[in-house]
Amino acid sequence: MAELYSLHWRRAYRAAYLVVHDAAAAEDVAQDAFLAAVDALDRFDRRRPFAPWLHRIVVNRALDWARRESLRRRVAREESVFEPLPPPEEVGGEMIAALKELPAEQRAVVVLRHLLEYTPGEIASMLDLPRGTVNSRLRRGLDRLRTAAEAEVAMEERR
Amino acid sequence: MRRDGLGEALRGAPIAIPDDAEERGLRVVEAAYAEREAPARSRLESRRPLPRLALALALATLLAALLLSPAGAAVRDWVDDAFTASTPKPEPTLAEIPGGGRLLVESAAGPWVVQPDGSRRLLGGYEEATWSPHGLFVAAADGRTLSAVEPDGTPRWSFTAPARVADPRWAPSPGERIAYRSGRALRVIAGDGTGERALAPQTAPIAPAWSPFGDPSLAYVSAAGALRIVDSESGERLAAAPGLPEIAEMEWGAGGTAILETSPRALRLRQVRAGKLSPGPALDAGRMLAVPPGADLVDAALAPRRQAVAAVLTHWRDAGTSSSVVVYGPAGGRQRLLTVPGSLGEVAWSPDGERLLVAWPYANQWLFLPVGKGQGRAVANVSNAFAPGGGVASFPRVEGWCCRP
Numbered sequence: 001m002a003e004l005y006s007l008h009w010r011r012a013y014r015a016a017y018l019v020v021h022d023a024a025a026a027e028d029v030a031q032d033a034f035l036a037a038v039d040a041l042d043r044f045d046r047r048r049p050f051a052p053w054l055h056r057i058v059v060n061r062a063l064d065w066a067r068r069e070s071l072r073r074r075v076a077r078e079e080s081v082f083e084p085l086p087p088p089e090e091v092g093g094e095m096i097a098a099l100k101e102l103p104a105e106q107r108a109v110v111v112l113r114h115l116l117e118y119t120p121g122e123i124a125s126m127l128d129l130p131r132g133t134v135n136s137r138l139r140r141g142l143d144r145l146r147t148a149a150e151a152e153v154a155m156e157e158r159r
Numbered sequence: 160m161r162r163d164g165l166g167e168a169l170r171g172a173p174i175a176i177p178d179d180a181e182e183r184g185l186r187v188v189e190a191a192y193a194e195r196e197a198p199a200r201s202r203l204e205s206r207r208p209l210p211r212l213a214l215a216l217a218l219a220t221l222l223a224a225l226l227l228s229p230a231g232a233a234v235r236d237w238v239d240d241a242f243t244a245s246t247p248k249p250e251p252t253l254a255e256i257p258g259g260g261r262l263l264v265e266s267a268a269g270p271w272v273v274q275p276d277g278s279r280r281l282l283g284g285y286e287e288a289t290w291s292p293h294g295l296f297v298a299a300a301d302g303r304t305l306s307a308v309e310p311d312g313t314p315r316w317s318f319t320a321p322a323r324v325a326d327p328r329w330a331p332s333p334g335e336r337i338a339y340r341s342g343r344a345l346r347v348i349a350g351d352g353t354g355e356r357a358l359a360p361q362t363a364p365i366a367p368a369w370s371p372f373g374d375p376s377l378a379y380v381s382a383a384g385a386l387r388i389v390d391s392e393s394g395e396r397l398a399a400a401p402g403l404p405e406i407a408e409m410e411w412g413a414g415g416t417a418i419l420e421t422s423p424r425a426l427r428l429r430q431v432r433a434g435k436l437s438p439g440p441a442l443d444a445g446r447m448l449a450v451p452p453g454a455d456l457v458d459a460a461l462a463p464r465r466q467a468v469a470a471v472l473t474h475w476r477d478a479g480t481s482s483s484v485v486v487y488g489p490a491g492g493r494q495r496l497l498t499v500p501g502s503l504g505e506v507a508w509s510p511d512g513e514r515l516l517v518a519w520p521y522a523n524q525w526l527f528l529p530v531g532k533g534q535g536r537a538v539a540n541v542s543n544a545f546a547p548g549g550g551v552a553s554f555p556r557v558e559g560w561c562c563r564p
Contacts (some may be wrong), residue, residue, distance in 0.1 A: 001192045005185050013181075014174060023175040024360050028383035031184040035385065036401045038191045039444055065383050069364075095168040113168040145165070 009142035019062035066104035106141035202470035249539035300324035326366035368411035397439030412461035520554040
């Protein structure tokens, strides 16, 4: 188990982080995914690769967290004047900042496609979505990332 | 944007990794793995001889055939009705609390303390409250303020938290700590109002639960939905497990031996044992308690001393909505105590675990139901009893039934 964990933890954490954009939550998600894997070891077909199974859990749990967080923020805005401001962004990197601006559903497919390198068909199976939905989320996400990157280049050129 | 360029950017971008996060996770995962392997071995070793299993299967098959046959429908109904008491005739007011103890009740006006003789006192304009272990105090929350209040309403201390206070929970005897949520964080404060500090930066909006042994172990649900037990003194993570999907409530009871997780459609009871890798607690994979198809779980409560779970279920049928009170026994059996038309509310165990208090807002009644033998009692006009000045009031919520002698 320790070997499996060492082999997969960093990638699982990075995938979770790129969906939730919160270090503590990403740690929770990665650990929770490994615990879920331990719980379900009896049902796991050991002839199949471990990574896609783990990544499916990681990205789905990260998506659940991101959706709950989005709801929580909406409720907090409506209900409480005491809610503290969110902590300052912990990471650098224009790409990550641009990724954060995407809806969580688009972030998840971009991370699965470009960080973890799954095909749209595999992503559709992992997220239990029609393949067309995966393709459209990917296209919209990449369009927005490209627009953000172009705007940044233009700003750099003006400086 | 080129695809390979994006992949490289995502793989190479600097991201924040909390100190020791990888090692911390590994310890928890290895502990969970070790706990999982040990019971799996013991299950195999303790298998019963085949003849006994075959006999049990044959009896189960015979019983199933009987209950599923047309003639068996009557038998099935009889089995259900045998455990379904009629509702007791309601008494007009609460003259005493059956079985004794005191109640903490939350109304629109604030929390009330109800004494054994039925007399009651409004503590003040607090939003929520919880008993201290012996009922000597109540921890009450209002906005960002957490207060300790005597049962007669006299405030003892107050603390202003960084964000809105929710779900205060006073640790069992000796009652040295109070855990509560403030904004997204889980925080803890000593019972005398000193030593306040953060314990976890992010949690789910679910009340934490203290170890019933009075030690500093505290269970909570993380923002990602994982069930965790931490040492509230050192902050060290003692155990973790995946939470029930859509978990809504969590309770640590049954004499400290079990944690109950509740979602709108599922119940899971996890055993809490001494850990094999550390002196702290360890969680098993748990067992699901069956919720009938088509039923919604309204509330559930774990008995104080044994592994029995009381649940209120609402059944949605074409003929009309009905609700039932079910007790899941330690051996896995179910006992249906009552079925009523309409909806029931929350359920609470008496401090001695001998009876249940079930809210019945539809009839404006509280039902006191014995779990074993004995007569149930009902009290009418509940909402009126918690209307200050005799005005109109909404039906109150029972927060706790205190305290075991």
